[in-house]
Amino acid sequence: MISEKARKAMEGIGLTSYEIKAYTTLLVEGALTAQELSIRSGVPYSKIYEVLGKLEEKGWIESDGSRPTKFYPRSPATALEAMKARMESEMRDAESTIVGELMPLYDKSGAKEKPEIWVLRGLHNILAKVKEVILGCEKELLVALPAVAEGMSKQMQPLLRQLREKGVRITILASESTSSEVIKALSRVAEVRFKDSMFGGGVISDSRQVILLLASERMGNEPLAILAEHTGLAGFAREYFNYLWKEARDIDYHS
Known part of the structure; x- marks a missing residue:
């Protein structure tokens, strides 16, 4: 009825x-x-x-x-x-x-x-959280990789392949000093552009989670990151990433 x-x-x-x-x-x-x-x-x-x-x-x-x-x-x-x-x-x-x-x-x-913002210290702790955020991504992943994070990028590659197979759109800003081997590997799973003079780097997942990677001489070059589960901050970070993307340089090869 x-x-x-x-x-x-x-x-x-x-x-x-x-x-x-x-x-x-x-x-x-x-x-x-x-x-x-x-x-x-x-x-x-x-x-x-x-x-x-x-x-x-x-x-x-x-x-x-x-x-x-x-x-x-x-x-x-x-x-x-x-x-x-x-x-x-x-x-x-x-x-x-x-x-x-x-x-x-x-x-x-x-x-x-539960806080909305955490401070992460040490490459091991930062990498563990980056992997966790990547694995939880469902639609869009934005990654900024400064030169200091090249070693981290190699450990991220298997996870990025998994996301690509799930249909997640991946966009990566890389430093021009990043090795050609790493760039080629990243280009297989993501759209990649070069951007030097990035202030740190980071990962933005689905406009809801963001990890901001910071490193400087004042910190003794010890990697430091901020993890936020705050849609406002993640949205702001996404807008800034897109601003940098427009200024970035395309790479000349894909494989």
């Missing part, structure tokens, strides 16, 4: 299959006794009173005082408003109980919520 979309919507707000059958039958047939409704809806008679009780409790139907009792459908709009008001009331009660009881435990434990 109703579309699959409407059925799923009703199930999504907590109605069972039997409750949906009973209610929609009442909408079409009008007022019915429990026995009549069981026959016309296909809900077993052994279950019909339980189903009617739940529907009445949830505000979808009403009953009169006749013998035998007849059941009437309420307007869907009215039923939804009643259900919404009840759910909001239950949510407020649950929120008060949960926050009141659990927040003191959270505060006492000293636990911290």
Whole structure:
């Protein structure tokens, strides 16, 4: 009697299959006794009173005082408003109980919520996170490889091949000092351009995760990276990458 979309919507707000059958039958047939409704809806008679009780409790139907009792459908709009008001009331009660009881435990434990930004130190730690971000990419991967990261690029190549096979679009900015061997390998799985004088480098995955790689003499050339799971920062990094890409130089060969 109703579309699959409407059925799923009703199930999504907590109605069972039997409750949906009973209610929609009442909408079409009008007022019915429990026995009549069981026959016309296909809900077993052994279950019909339980189903009617739940529907009445949830505000979808009403009953009169006749013998035998007849059941009437309420307007869907009215039923939804009643259900919404009840759910909001239950949510407020649950929120008060949960926050009141659990927040003191959270505060006492000293636990911290997951941060959006991490600082990574050391090539090993940075490379581990880069691999994790690459493997989680689904649509687009942007990579800026400064000269200091050439060694890292060799370890990334098998992962980049996996992404390419999944249909992920890969774009790479490489330093002109990067070896021709590495450039050829990267060109097989990505679109590559040269860009010198990059301030660090990084990886941007699906405009939601970004790793910014920094290294300078002040840091003693120790690799340092910032990992962010922040769509705003990732979006800004993507815009800057595209700006650099427009200024970059195409390579002369593909293989």
